[in-house]
Amino acid sequence: MFSYLKGFITNIVFNNNRSILILEVNNIGYEVQVPPRFSRQLEVNLEKEIQIFTHFHIRDDQQFLYGFSSSAQRDLFRQLIAISGIGCQSAIALIDTLGLEDLVQAIVTGNIRQLSKTPGIGQKTAERIALELKTKLSQWRVSAGVSINNNGFPNEEIMADLEMTLLALGYTNSEIQQAISVISQDNLLQKNPHVEEWIRSAIAFLSFNG
Incomplete structure (x- = not known):
């Protein structure tokens, strides 16, 4: 429904460990949950016009907007929540904890230990993420322009x-x-x-x- 929003940051609210961005677009204030790491980068841009790539999510009778710094980050979020048992908050936590490149690298290389560093992600969940997305992300990262270093991390x-x-x-x-x-x-x-x-x-x- 929404690909991206371009507007002015009027406020950033931290509520229950969630970063909520208030973005004013054409005199309408949108509440957009963003990864905490991203919100810290945006704090210096208060009242400046920015572009955020969004995902519109409907659960039961509730509607949510999630925002990301790039379309690649947003697309990775969508692939994560397509996995059974991975909700939006878990996907946000994975992206926030590891960042785009390191998260893709951990999945592609099957680094379960690295994935398990994310709060709420246990070993079995990490294994399921790697199993379901390893092949998909190996192909997707090339078209998305996400570079990884397979041999970078220590054993x-x-x-x-x-x-x-x-x-x-x-x-x-x-x-x-x-x-x-x-x-x-x-x-x-x-x-x-x-x-x-x-x-x-x-x-x-x-x-x-x-």
């Missing part, structure tokens, strides 16, 4: 030790995932089997960006 053992160490040092899950996403793009580090080097690189990134 399961390094990932577990890295996360445990950083958590023990007081970093949050959000900070840790951001650091891992960035340092995983280092070609030399990708080939390094020593967790100490991964830890050192992650701490250096977090210290510089803290």
